[in-house]
Amino acid sequence: MTNAPNTPTTPTKPTTPKTANTPDKSNPSTPTPLDFNQWVIEQFRANEGRVGGPFEGGDLLLLTTTGAKSGEEHTTPLAYFREGDLLLIVGSAGGAPQHPAWYHNLLAHPMVRVEVGTEVFAAIAVPAEGDRRDRLFEQVVRAAPGYADYQRRTTRSLPVVTLRRSEPEEGEGPREVTNLAEKLLEVHSWLRVQLHQVREEADAHFAARAAHQGPGAPPAPGLSMQLRQHCLAFCESLEFHHTGEDAHIFPALERRHPHLRDALRRLRAEHRTVARIKGELHALLSDIATADPARFRAELDRMTEELRAHLDFEEEALIPVLADIPFPPTAPVREAADGATA
Known part of the structure; x- marks a missing residue:
């Protein structure tokens, strides 16, 4: 594991890492955690990812999540580490319970959504499990020993979360999109790849369960956290795409x-x-x-069949028309409004 590229080579890591939600309590004038964040x-945003004060030279990212209950966006500054092409963050909360x-x-x-330096990209967040979590946490502690102090303060296991890009890095994506047909194909291609990955993870999970024999702990019952998060x-991405089509693209085309x-x-x-099947998958996850793997696989197979047929038909029906609509739209004001929503 390596630290982020902007990690200084000379300063040493503090014994107890400061995080953006643990201000200096020894200073009575320290602002509240929300103000401090x-x-x-x-x-961070004004200085291309660099933050002064207690975070001078530190490796920080901004993580924007969607509220579990509110549905609103929340942005949190967090320390991060690198493990190959993954970013790692730790749910320490200063050792809170x-x-x-x-x-x-x-x-x-x-x-x-993740911001690192001047980069902003979408990612899939997956908490590490079991031995992998322990291994990654040990590596984090070697880089920043203060996380061991946080772990000692609480009985909960501090989660180590991996962040993996869900989109190509700059220069690795498809050619420039010039019309709505190409945009639709780009989105559909991404959805097909993500669905394929979910199915591969499901197959690997079930194969590991079936192949276990002899000593050693068997795979955990139910489904893995990685499979759950990716599914x-x-x-979530599919719902966003379909909602946009129903609310904007289809009415404009009609x-x-x-x-x-x-x-x-x-x-x-x-x-x-597809939404009904998605709802059943959500309930299983x-x-x-306690999730029933056999039922999960059956529902995933059903969604795969329905979605593949749906994407194929949508492309057959709409591509000829969408190919004539520039992207981004360049029509006159009234038409541009329709085009923008499309």
């Missing part, structure tokens, strides 16, 4: 191209079918320890 966020709010948020909504992230009305009616019905 906001100050860190403003400093409860997990931090951002951790509960990403369990409910695994799709998060929820996929469902006004401009009445001959598509029957096709759009079918696509809306398919959205509802509410408690991975």
